[in-house]
Amino acid sequence: MRRLWLAASVLAVSTAAFAQAPKPAPLAELSRAVTIPYEQFTLPNGLRVIVSTDRKAPVVAVSVWYNVGSKMEPAGKTGYAHLFEHLMFNGSENAPGDFFAPLQQIGATDVNGTTWFDRTNYFETVPTPALERTLFLESDRMGHFLGALTEKNLKNQIGVVQNEKRQGDNQPFGLVEYAQIKALIPPNHPYGHSTIGSMADLDAASLEDVKGWFRQHYGPNNAVLVLAGDIDVPTARTLVTKYFGDIPRGPQQGPVAVSVPTPPKRVDEVMKDRVATPRIYRTWIVPGLNDPDSVPLDIAATVLGGLSSSRLDNALVRGDKSAVKVSTELQQFAQLSFFEVQVDCAPGVDPAEEGRKLDALIADYIAKGPTADEVLRAATRDVAGRTSAVESVGGFGGKAVTLAEGALYSNDAGFYKKQLAAYAAATPEQVRAAMQKWLTRPMHALLVEPGPRGAYEESKSVASKPSTFAPAFYHKPGEAPVTFKPATAVDRSKLPPVGTIADLKFPAVAHAKLSNGIELVYAQRTATPTTRIVVSFDAGVAADTYDTLGRQSLTLSLLDEGTATRSSEQIAEEQERLGANLSVGNSADRSSVSLFALSPNLQPSVDLLADVLRNPKFDPAEVERLRKQQLVSIVSEMTQPGGLAQRTLAPILYGANHPYGRPTSGLGDAAVVEKLGRDQLVAFHRAWFRPEKATIFVVSDRPLAEVRAVLDRALGDWRGTGAPGVKAFNVAPPAPRSRIVLVDRPDSPQSLIYGGVVTSLKGTDELVPYNAANDVLGGNFLSRLNTDIRETKGWSYGVNGSFRRALEAVPYIVSAPVQADRTGDSLAAMQADMRAFLTTQGITPEEKERTINGFVRELPGSFETSGDVLSGMQNNVLYKRPDDYYSTVASRYRALTAPQMDQAIRSVLDPSKMVWVVVGDAKQVKPQLDRLGMPVEVKTAPQQTSQGEK
Template sequence: MLRLFSGSLAAMLLATSAPVALHAAEPAAVSSLVQAVDIPYEAFTLANGLRVIVHEDRKAPIVAVSVWYHIGSKDEPKGKTGFAHLFEHLMFNGSENANMDFFKPLEAVGATDLNGTTWFDRTNYFETVPTGALETALFLESDRMGHLLGAIDQGKLDNQIGVVQNEKRQGDNEPYGLVEYAQLAALFPEGHPYRHSTIGSMADLSAASLEDVKNWFRAHYGPNNAVLVLAGDIDGKSARPLVEKWFGAIPRGPETTRPQVTIPTLPKAVDQVMKDRVATTRIMRSWAVPGLNDPDTTKLDVGMAVLGGLASSRLDNALVRQDKTAVSISAGVQEFEKMSIVEITANVKPGVDPKLVADKLDALVADYIRNGPTEDEVKRAATRQVSGVIGGLESVGGFGGKAVTLAEGAVYSNDPAKYKKDLAEIAAVTPAAVKAAMAKWLTRPAYRLTVEPGERSEADVAIAGGIRSAPRYYRDPKAEGGAATVAASGAAVDRSKFPEVQPIGDLEFPAIERATLSNGMQVVLARRTTVPTVRIALSFDAGNAADPKAKLGTQALMLSLLDEGTKTRNSIQIAEEQERLGAAIGTSANMDRTSVTLFALKPNLAPSLDLLADVVRNPAFDPAEVERLRAQLVTSIAAENTQPRGIARRALPELLYGKVHPYGVPLSGSGTEAGVKAVTRDDLFAFHNAWLRPDNGKIFVAGDTTLAEIKPLLEARFGQWQPTANVAKGAKLFRMDRMARPPRIVLIDRPQSPQSYIMAGQLLPFKGVDDPLTFSAANEVVGGSFLSRLNMDLREDKGWAYGAFTSAPMVRDTMPLYLIAPVQTDRTGDSIAAAIGDVKTFLTTKGVDAEEHERTINNQIRSLPGSFETSSDLLGGLMSIDAFGRPDDYYTRLADRYRAITAADMDKAARAAIRPDDLIWVVVGDAAKVRPQLEKLKDQGIGLPIEDAKPGS
């Protein structure tokens, strides 16, 4: 089954496409879109069983390397939950011939899209590297596949157990963070492979011994249980000798025994109520259904899209738009190899009786199952799914990309081209087939969960601690001969040194073309013809900084209403039209800019632009829609005030900038509850007329079009657009108030939190328009990258955090520096002391060393081609050039500018800007447990006053 979360599918159509008729009466048929999708590949298998798939895509000098091991959490035996995910972490910590954090050599060669993930059915590792560094990636991936165990010791194991446990705490600490545990326990009986979560239990992780984890590796991580995909600037002829060289001598491993998986049916409906620190009651319905290779799964996927996945879904229209008893709806299929889970979720509008919503929801679902979808609904759902797939076609790797698509097909279905069958099924699905599949699977008893606002009870918390599977199997491969008895497929390669990195060229940014419409609006274009899609952004000089201080949230409410009704289209018509076209209109804002964006399939570009122009130019701000979206935004703000990260991000900007400065607003841009409630319909029109206007915006275009093609289309829709008469263009006043902002700790109480969310900040002595490139490079060393001093200390050395970092967001005016570290509760005070110590050491006695300098500069230069792989990347680059007043050749000159930066330059820039004693700290956590730790900081020479606050205060 095709999954949208896996991103892209393929190189589609031709590298360049011929002009198409843009005024077709009907949108392009799903079948025609599907037929053109193709990922040509070559495949071969080494003697040791490693399956290799190679896809050639020469659009950029990069290669995606993706290794998938067919082992996941469903394969874990009782007492070993979390082992697959724990091993994912350990396999980043060094191998016998590269005994270092794998991020170090990969960052040095400029890897992008670098990570690893574990899920129920697989573990994967991936990185996209410059072509000249391909052998480095192959050396590293092969070394951890065939030469890992000698590098694992008790210290590494203990550390990564701590890191994984903090990852679990971080997830559990979120609102609704215990829901998955409850869902799995209810849907699957004891002993079922999918019953326990991938993260595992605290007890099992703590009990993991060194021999346990080594046996786990020996049993499951051989080449015969893996698939290697190379996608990008490579072909099969060149790839085969390289793969043979690095992987050929790795011995075959034992065959992994696959657990038997049944699709359980509950004997009767299961009702459960949980309490959590949430903003609104959540109602959920879940069923266990077949896995991704079952023909019914496609039908269920389309059916759930119609029910609650589309913007125009049945449940959205009935509960969110019409009844206004829910603030959001979702429905979909979580697809896995051997089974899947259908989920329906409704977030109840505060003040509404959840039982009324639950009863109406169940009645709507029953009616839908009984009568099925219409042909138009199925067509819209299919178009939306295929369009979402095509939208990701440019990426060769990463979390989605073509490498992922080929690997998924090979691992789960023994067919790298499985995506073709999935797309064909989507195009061919009928209302009758959807109705039959839903009647077959969703008339069975459901798991019905309600999560209510309140404090977690002991029973709720206990759910997170110990869901384990019953005994299945756990064998010692040494008893069966294991890997050592299997002959290698080639002579051993010299692993005493890293392979030499071949020359890596600098970024070649596409030519930037410009034009001007009749009304003076500028058009900026960069062409990228890899796939037949076009991305457009209307960007306005507004942003969160333009939000009226007296009514914070005016902009957010206005933006949320743009696609909810125009003078000629209502919200349902807008949603349905996007779905028929396979288009997506979105709105966004950062501190400085407000954007309305369009993703369009090229065959449907003209009508998609018609819709975009109507949404931008003719908002209706219908009173009923205003009240509906106002309630949703107020609920969203309340939700932020239940999330540790959301609470901190709302509090810190005002502490740094003050109430007067335009940047002294919540980082989410959502505003305040009081502000949103005060906004009138006239305020919305006033904001739109002052800020979203042709003399305050520009049009940016990236994708498969030319300036000659796109300008007439834009001229017809925007060329005659004029500002509203007698309305002045908006203006932002950047000034600071005179209030003192002394360093201190603001402690925001969030009882029952297993982690404290630490976020500190200071203002830097420069602006984004100053282009502080040297400081940005220095920040990579102190906290900006995975290998930074801060992350290596709090995560890799001490194991107190899942991640810790610094960030210096690029804004036009005064830039901030943020230090962020979610840490286990009992180490809150220690973590603040350690972070301050790390920064001070960096600024004084231990500045940037030679290795850090070389790695950082190489990474910044070599990662540029991978950073601009897609038209979305290009669009962001065009908008950044404009926002900060940079020249068109800005990105092509970056490499030489980085080469000129010395370690001394980086030290100087950091020491002139960072003031660790002036940081203002926000700590969101269990105050009763945290305050004593903070008070003890004075014993370590950190005499920061402590202020108490509540979320939202």
């Protein structure tokens, strides 16, 4: 692909047209633009099929939604729906072994499954020529599963699910959901227990129990299949009928009777947890998404605490600064929802007084309702979010998800259109009436404050006796359970062939310059009327010096918190009216300011972007407010296993003075942040956020000439002042010294093992052979490390190893959250796996074929959306690669041999030089680590800041 340069003079257009910024496009017009064409049909066995044709990429999203979630679970069987989500990835009768193996072979992306109260779904996006094989696999686990279900698989996946539960529970605030459900919903209510289930019920699950669960719920008449992408209805009907048509109907799942419970009185509760600052919750149970009050309640939540300019932000965060963070969310489910308010108190604030203040603000809001402008801004945000989401055909929120949700929850695949119309037509009166109806009922008032957790009985497997309970909907006493005996209409003795999958054709990339020389890197994508812009600066966490750790992050966070002409609140409100979103981000090597804009509102959105880039005010009051927030974030990071591990490992690997030897989050050191003055932030902005350090990346449905003209009007006369910043990469990392550093985090039900070593690689090196080899070692679900620790031993929810690409010294990092009583065994097993892989047990022919096929065939699905393309463009510039890199990388993967892959990774990775950080309960973990024959250093996890400190 040739590199296109368009000179400024060629693209120059009159700026007279931009003299007056246009008003935002009408909301009704924006909402009508969100359209998903689809057709549907139903097989004789009851399977509902929805087809949406989208030819923008040669991929098809396959999404199977089963009408089974935790609300169907009877007492004694909690967690079954989620357990089955795991089990159905373990293979079927005619496709034994993990489903991830054949899916990787065909280049599937967005492969996952999820479970919640209302549903279980499985989804993947596959190259079009691999669709038939994918439908074979999905139909096989729907109609030919029970014969592959073994006691061994069951026990293994019970262990995996229990470790997933421990991993979630081990996080700060990880026990809140249990308290909310217990306080608000009766235990015998369908929504009266968490989806993850209880340790006791999982331990008690027998093979016959779970087989009965499958027979009841996983028939085709209880499912919706969505195909979205490069597919048409005739092709879909032929293939779906071929592979799913012979599966007999299962028992008909009747509707689940669900009421919206009302607690008899307000429930006040206080919990202690390993948290940085007190958090106040206010939670109500309200109706589900099909209720006419659902949209007004969602708008109510957005106005109260969901917008950047929300009522609570303006009153508590920007106003009296008694809170460092607020949020309000309507968690919508099919038959009821949770209306939840969160307030994180600022240091030194009395949470009881803050709670009373919060209740008064909410009461006033319920009584008076929102303004018309607030309703408009909230509704516009929803429409903008949906516009962005439906660009993708699959994944967690694309076209397939939208259509499946409508079909399963509302019996209408086009339900999203009714929701959009409701948002566009919403009035303040509707919102106020909905709040007065539902939010004047008793709620759960929870305070989580810093302190040691109480006894936590769910932290370990309790090895209950097997259950003999058989609910009536499995089968009547004395009757044989329903069994499936499909009449095989297709040859299931072998997988269908995969057609020729064409190599990726990365979109044409054009280059231009603004009048001041800023390079503009552009690609056009017309799937949605949106524009994504990233202004990337050569700064990042590495731009901080040892004595200014956190300055980059604080500077970055202040950019959109006030300019010379706009207040923080005005910036927030303007984004919301435009349906735009400004965000900031950083990596080790770059700092960025990003804009998502609805293209009809592109010019005013870019004007706002330019103002925050060029004219940040760094108002002293805002500096103090954001400083307080960053200090709380630092403490919060040190309450999390991952945050503790990263903060511990980075300075060990690189040395404290190296640009990479600091916390990867960029939050920095509390003692430094406490003393940073406004002048230091202004100086950092001048040195690093300047035109000559900037590159602008754009993916838009609008042509380059138009985009460049809009950007040049706003940024073309921008000039830097003073000397640019310079990074200190002349500091060498210390010589590696292998050891274990144990960070004592008392009462942790899980340990996080986090190992690393600095390699000789640089980010500008061609990492294809190293990443391909690591895919076998640690980079994939099927990797040696994950297969051993998760799938074979069941000690972890997931293990990962990867080369963390950075411009200079690239590290290799292994991350493994494991159950506490298996910490030493897990570390020993991973070390053994790595030694074997890097010496005598290299890559097998099957692993090599699977890995190379996966990397090559997944490329089209990896660049489906404008956001994907935007990331690829940034990587190409950062790592000094040609614009057509992704179009040519397939040939480099195909050229690799297994010996070349082995040689590559063995030349840069030596496990005997790795440092292992373990975050866990020292009294339980240290004896295990002492047996491994390595030096063990023990550090105490930092204590959270007390409420009296600043």
